[in-house]
Amino acid sequence: MKYSWVIAAMIALLGSSSAFGQCSDYQLSITGTCPGSVTVFWGGAPPSSTQGLIIGNTTGSFTIPPGPCAGTVICIQGSVSLITPTFGTGPAGVGSVSGSVSAPACGRYLIAVTNFGTPCKVSNPVQIP
DSSP states (O other), X not given: OTTHHHHHHHHHHXXXXXXXXXXXXXXXXXXXXXXXXXXXXXXXXXXXOEEEEEEESEEEEEEOOXXXXXXXXXXXXXXXXXXXXXXXXOTTSOEEEEEEEOGGGTTOEEEEEEOSSSSOEEBOOXXXX
């Protein structure tokens, strides 16, 4: 990938303290404080794809039920839900989204899913700070 060094540098700068496990096709990272403002970054995703963010209570294993990405196993579990809206990933497979996070989300886990088709790709799980 032409911009793989940018992705590697971004992940190194953000640190890996928020990443849990290596159950992924691409990398997700999060910065900020909770409650408050956070920015979610991803790199190495399929180029120009749709990105969905999923939240859950803990790491583990969950199989996505019927719908987009049905049957895909992700590495978070417990009250798993898709955060809407979805987001676009750029032509280099890199993207980010910023927003405000309320107290109930603090300490929960976030994972990204892309290519709402077959096969779906998943990121590593990260804990919301």
